[in-house]
Amino acid sequence: MSFDLNAISTALNEPNRTASGVDFSGRSLKLDNEKDAQPIVNAINACPDLQYLTLTGNTLGVEAAQAIAKALTQHPELKTARFSDMFTGRMKTEIPPALSALGDGMIEAGARLSTLDLSDNAFGPVGVEGLAKLLQSDVCSQLQELRLNNNGLGITGGRLLAKALSAKPRCLRVFVAGRNRLENEGAKALAGVFKSMGSLEEISMPQNGIYHVGVAALADALRRNPRLARLNLNDNTVGPRGAAALAAALPRLKNLKSINFGDCLLKSSGARALAQGLKDNSVLLESVDLSHNEIGREACMELVDALTAPPGSARRLARVVLAGNSLGGAANKTTMKSKLGASAELSDGEGSEDEYVSGSDDDDEESDLENSEDSATEDAQHFETSVDAETTLEETDIVREVETDVGKFLREPTLDNLAKLGPNAADVIDVHLQATRDPDSRTQALVEALCCVSGLSAESAAAADSACRLFHTLVARARQQWPLANALLRALQLIKSENKDYKVRWRISSCYLVLANQIDEPYFPSALRDTLKFFISSKMATLPVDVRAVVEKHPNLYT
Template sequence: MASFDLNAINTALSEPTRTVSGVDFSGKSLKLDTEKDAQPIVDAINSCPDLQYLTLTGNTLGVAAAKAIAKALEHHPELKVARFSDMFTGRMKTEIPPALSALGDGMIAAGARLSLLDLSDNAFGPIGVEGLARLLQSEVCGQLQELRLNNNGLGITGGRLLAKALSANPRRLKVFIAGRNRLENDGATALAKVFQEMGTLEEVAMPQNGIYHVGISSLSDAFKKNPGLRSLNLNDNTIGGKGAQAIADALPRLKNLKSINFGDCLLKSKGAKALARAFKDNSVRLESLDLSHNEIGREACMEIVDAITSPSDAQAQGTKVVLAGNSLGGTANKKTMRDKLGETAVLSDGEGSDGDEYVTDSEEESSGDESERSEDSATEDAQHLDTSADFVKDVIALDNSGVEEIETDVGRFLKEPTSLNLDRLGPEAADVIDAHLQSIKEPADLIQAYVEATFCVSGLYQDNNTAAQISRKLYPILLSRAGQQHAAAWLLADTMLRGLGLIKSENKEYRPRWSLPGCYTALGSVIEEAYFPPALRDTLRFFIASKLPVLGEDTKQAVLRQRTLQQHNTQYA
């Protein structure tokens, strides 16, 4: 099932007697839930004596299937290319970390040395990086040249976790792709520190990440340490005047830079002029420059054109310049620009369109000032949350703002979950709580309310026999009510993980009202029941295994007493 793969071919070229081979299941739209479902892929891997690449793009992979594939990978140390993009469609995001972890463990066991890892278009968010951390820190990625993480929903937290994983052992990446991830200033700054240490980057693409001039400045400092940089794509971030000046300061050290994409970056005239000066002063010879839709005035646009075409030995016809969506002036101006730039220039969005007049010459000075003010104010949005603290604490608060706690016996118990308040609900407390919560309409609020109520009761598990019985009755009710809601699987897993202190809550104003040791004891008593979803069971066990060392001592001991909470073949400290 071999297919064209440039990286594998490059490897083969260095070994003339070696042919390119591998397994490619891309675009099959297979739904792989069980070990049996994964058998065709396992058989293909086992029958490939020289597995240089594995492509699973465009299928959907569950935990059990991932484990089966990982087992097959343990026998292939020759693996160089892993294309795992768009591989978890329809999966709850908490299924993805254990699946990724399993695949990584298979490659680690084999002693593989990857040159390319592609996990794009998998919306696993920050917790997905947890599943990747061990792999990224291992020697499997010791020779990694390309890391592609486009459209993963990393956010600031994911950016920081990724930077931490990459910095554990010095990496020498050539290609780093991480567009559409909302990294913002903090995530970009964390990665910039790692880039400084690398010094080997040739291509960086981080479009649509909400990065403002603070993050752009950090990245620019890192680019100075990567003189081999050839391609830079920061499209649809807010570079502005300050960010453009930071990049301009870096350009003298980037003699190999051939392609720049700063489209939709709010450069305005001030930013464009800063870049124009740098292009001209440093005789930059680009093959491609995209500054489209930046509210650049016609005077500044002309400065860009003059800067690009100014070197006496430069062949302007060889540089593709995109200035569409800016104020280029009238027909005469555009003709002058096209004469200088050549027919490859893109000066409007559509054929014959002259509707790109966004900024007038008289507005250029004021728009530059406004740009600075917008940059300064916008950075506050990127600093809205401090997610750099330890990822797990012994207790995690959940936001219960969607639950209306009226002053009834149930409301009183949910607010103060004591044995006395639980006793007031009587022997049918589980049904009473269920009746109280069913009036909540919003799915996310309803699931959160049932999880919190279950944990409030479970927290008393070790101190109150009645609480133990009620919690065991509440769990099937919780899972039943959650299962009736849209997108329930990931909402339920996410809420339970937060309530159990296994992932960090972004809301710092709330504090838990339940005891974690009791919650783990209660969970251990029901997790293997037939009504408990297997995917949720695997997800909880995975996070318990990975976070056990940082839980509080009482909580840790409660987990250790519940063997049902432990992953198979997992050793606990």
């Protein structure tokens, strides 16, 4: 391949030059290592003006990401990184170091991104930790579009994201974060960031479990973003109170062209609040989705009147969706259709034409759903349990475990209890857990057993030897790498356990000693090694003093 250097030089000096870059989207490539990534690396190296890199629809392991990152260090001109749907089939804990590597490559290059798309990667809060350095760096100082749709962020991820974005002033135009279960707390954290930006033109946060408290915080932030043109809060519980808060922000949103509040349980009172706000402030919307909101026929008509009151509405309105609400009889629908013209998308909700027009319709603020909203948390789970008079098989297994020498050791991991297991303690523990644990819980049980033994390794050579043997057994028996990595990260206190009853019964600093002796062994999976090193290095500053002292003496744990 040859390049015309004069043409390249001319193009680089033209601000409106045609965008060029590398696009490997949709190829379903499984890139585990440097060799797998070589075609992408070669393409990057061969591109003299890498303005965009698209890797959507492939799956990257840590080593492959590191190879691509190395190639990126030579391209400061990179503006657009499309990294959506890029980790299918990967362990959740593989993703942060892979993202961190790609970010480090762009940081080393001195790139200045304008667009970053990481949608459809289920990396959760830990993934944001892998992104934090990049988001806080100068690479994102000129970022205009950030797309994080369907990443499983949760409340914690929303807070971490807000913290990363607020580290330095940002001027985003587009923020997309749908299907992330941000809930009220995540929404409030991000609202604080939006308020400081003042530059947003599009906000899309559908399906996030946000109630009126979070919506009110967002509405307050919208006031500081007068250029906002598109707002999508579809399938959140905005409710009447949230609608009132949004209506109150309308005087500052004269550029608003599109709203999507479908499936937001606005009710008639919420619809009326919006209608009044639109009418009072002459907001000239072009696209409106208020479908499936349990809005009564009179309130629907008020919305139509508000949307069509300004002159030129027939030419301006492109789409008005009121489907799934009560629109009344044929005469009502005809009137609405005549006012809305071709933009109207009308169909009734379930039931009669009078549905949603009951006397309680205007008292939605006191509905049970909204009154109980604050009890909803990110990880809330509700179970109904009953106690059977007969002891179940599982309960019998638990009792039997505690009564055995292994069960006693796991409950009270002391040197005396370990000694009772004999010279082949590792094998005894393994056999016991294989016999009394179901397959899905064995990995977790083996990790906890390993830590119980490892915690004694500094006091006993026999314990250290048993711990090493258990590590071999653990890796060999793990059916999937993700549960193993997750269990180890919890046991080493590098991530929080989702189980509130999770108890650490072992000396963590000694566990790190054993890990330092095993992490570079040939049997140790490379992806697991990279994941553990990434989390240890990123958490170094917050590790307990005794643990940090051990880690600092063993650089192989974090470099």
